[in-house]
Amino acid sequence: MSSDTRSIMQCLKEETQTLHTEAERQPFQQALLAGTLPRDTYADSLEQLYLVHRTLEAALRRHAPTVPAIAAVVREYQFQEIALRSDLACFGRAVEPVEALPPVRAFLDEIEATSASNPVALLGYHYVLEGSKNGLKFLADRVRKAYQLDGAGTAYLDPYGSEMRSRWAQFRQDMDAVGFAPDESRRIIRAACSAFEHLTAMYRTLGAGVAVAS
Ligand code: HEM
Incomplete structure (x- = not known):
């Protein structure tokens, strides 16, 4: 019998904390x-994130x-x-064809497999991408400045603007209100950990050779 009395959102936060630190x-x-990331490397990341969102969002819609x-x-x-398409256009990138990097290919395959076998666990991937908007918001100004963007180009980093807090609160409330069975919770948490691992591997690949000030 499970004695875990934490809500799903508490579990997700606690079980992925170390992975978040690594991603950050x-x-x-x-x-x-x-503000020192090469412009092309940033545009490459938008292409890869586009593949991830397109695949996950299609599965969630289905x-x-x-x-x-x-x-x-x-x-x-x-x-x-749509936000990613618009940002990619600002960076002069066509949406197709985009080749997935190996860690992204593995993530896309996993999303499809989860979609086929255990769709409720897709919410674990969705949690990571939805939650990431909290931190990415703080990067929007830096990116605008670094790449001299005149208003457009950061739709992905800050899609909610002043509604970030209320939308995140709504997401948390909706997740906690579902009342997942213990087995569903375990699968959602496993999917969230896996999303962090794949995305961190993606950032590691994209950032190989990027100099960081010590
Ligand atoms: C420099 C990069 C990043 C910074 C500075 C950052 C910062 C933050 C901060 C401050 C929060 C807490 C918001 C709050 O509780 O009010 C947060 C939440 C979160 N971030 Fe990040 N983050 C970064 C990158 C990422 C990345 C790359 C991912 C995903 C791969 C990610 C996923 C999440 C998730 C899932 C949450 C929600 C945690 C929860 O359950 O409360 N973050 N981030």
Whole structure:
């Protein structure tokens, strides 16, 4: 019998804390914060994130009509495919064809496998991408300055503007209100950890050779 009385959102936060620290410490993120990440490397990351969001969001849309937990949590404004298309256009990148880097290819394959076998666990991936908006928001100004963007180009980093806190609160409330079975919770947490691992591997690949001030 499980004696874990924590809510799903508490579990997700606690079980992924170490992975978050590792993601945040990547030279890619540090260079982005310092305004020294090469413009092309940043545009490359948008291409890879586009592949991830496109795949995950299509899977969530497919399952929303038949998986009540997905219908209860996922909202149209959370989807980032269009924001990424718009940012990519600002960086002069065409959306197709984009080749997935190996860690992203592995992540896309895993999303498809989860979608086929255990769709409720897609919410673990969605949690990581939705939660990442909290930190990425602080990067938007740095990116605008570093790449001399005149207003457009950071839709992905700060999609909610002043609504960030209320939308994050809504997401937390919706997740906690679902009442996942223990097995579902375990699968969602495992998917969240896996999303962090794949994305950190992606940032590690993209940031290889990026200099970081000590
Ligand atoms: C320099 C980069 C980053 C910084 C400075 C940063 C910072 C933060 C901060 C301050 C929060 C807490 C917001 C709050 O509780 O009010 C947060 C939450 C979160 N971030 Fe990041 N972050 C960064 C990168 C990332 C990346 C790359 C990912 C995903 C791969 C990520 C995923 C998350 C998630 C899932 C949460 C929600 C945690 C929770 O359950 O409360 N972050 N981040």
